[in-house]
Structures are given as structure tokens and as C-alpha cells.
Amino acid sequence: MKKLLLFSLVLISISTFSQRRKKQDWIENVRCSIDPHVKVMTVLGDNFLKDTFDYFYGFGIGGNLNLYKNFGLGVEYTYFLANVKNADKFGYLGAPSMNNFDWYIFHKDKITEDFFVEEILGYSTYRMKSPYLDNPGKFSEGNGGLNFGAKAIYTIDNEGFQQVVFGTKLNFYNAKIGNQNPDIADYYSKALFLNFSLAYRYNF
């Protein structure tokens, strides 16, 4: 009887210990960071966004949650502005603003003690608004598309709280602009953005 009691005690303590151990591992991997950023974005391909606008310049803030091992989730919000360089194909509209969210999963690779690379894959949403020149209100359009890219991250303090992040990303843009001519519908609905970002990251 005594033996059995001892055995079960050992068993219980082992199991609780292993559980605690596991929990600690889980928490050890969870890391948060926020990074305010600036971005510049250009349009690739044959589409009205490329023909109509200059560079898009934006600023915003992002958040990252490292969840398990080197994997995590992140989101970036960016507010973009662009100048119209050729209004002919845009309609009687003023310079647009764009609200953009990039949602993504990332994987982080440690290259050296203070240099990391992150690979990113996710989905973007866009809302582009332009004022009507002839009447009040705004014309808005937008939808979403896949995004993927990479970030290079340098640690700039001894404790590893502060980092500088340089990123580049490709964002697919798919809107739903219809036209009886399918080539024109495509021309107004599909685009590819290439963007570069510079961010200050704070880890906690």
C-alpha cells in the first residue's frame, strides 16, 4: 500500500512537472512587437493604376505576435497617398488616398545574434478613395489580394528590444470593376504593387 502511494505521488509530481515544463515552453516562444513604418509603393504590369498614378507614399503601424517556435501572425495598417500623373484613364476624380491592411503569417530565421530575416505570406485588403471633382462625395473602390515578401531585421540595442526593419513585398490587387470589354475590366481590376518599407520595431 505504501509503495503504491509513493508510486502514485511520483507519477503525479512527474505529470505536473512535465505539464508546467510544457507550458513554460509555450510562453517562452510568445513574443510581441509593434513597428511604426513608412512605405513607398509602385505599380507593376499593364493596368490603370500604373498608368494613372505616381508612387504611393504611406505611413502606418504594424503588430507581430510570435506564437510558436519561429512562426507568428502579423498585421500592418498603412495610409497611402498618391498623385495623379495621367488623368485620362482615371475619370474626373482627384488624387486618391488608400487604406491598406496586410494580414500575414511569418517565419523568422536567425542569421546572426543581431540579424534576422522574416519570410511573409498573407492577404491584403485595400480601400482607395478619390474625391469627385464635379460633385460632393468620394468614389471608392477596392478589394484584396495575396501578399508575400521578406524583411531584414537588425537589432540596434544590447538588450534586443529595439530593431530596424527593412522590408519588401509584392501585393496583388483585385478589384471588381466591370466592363463589357473584358480587357478593360481586367485593366481596371487587376494590379500588382511592389512596396518597400522601413520600420522601427519595439519588442516586448
Next chain:
Amino acid sequence: MEGKFTYSDGKFLEEPIHLIVDKKIIAESFPKESGSFVLAGPYDKGSYKLQLKDFKIKSFSTDTPGCKISSDSLSIEIPDGVTYVIFNDITLK
């Protein structure tokens, strides 16, 4: 919208041409020297028109049914739901 004007007075090129829905301008452009033009704008629904400022339209040709010259001859009216139309030859008075 794409098309081509046949004009005689060079002043025609100095005036903007418009697409108008419900009295609102949705697109503005200037015809090229050849008379060709492209107009594109945000369009949802309703009939609309290709509007000229001072020059009157004598005739036009298109494959799109339902288009007609307005009573003041300053515009071509286009029926609801047409999102792509070509006017091969718009001749001015």
C-alpha cells in the same frame, strides 16, 4: 469609350469633352489632333452622354444600339448598362 471625330475647325481640340451622368461629369478628355479620343470614368448605372461644349454633332456611327443625338445636337445619349462603346466616326456640323 473610344472614338474619332471628324472636325474642320481647329478650335475643337481646345475644348474638353465630357461624359456626363445625371448632370455630373465623370470623365474629361481632349481629342487628339487625329480626332481620336478615349474617355473613362467611374460609372455605376443610368443613361449617360458624351457632351461637347460648343460644337454640334451631325452624325455618328457605332455598333452599340440605342445611342442617339440629343435635341440640341451637343451630345450623344447612351443607354443604361452600356460600359464600353466605340464611335468610329463622329462628324461635326
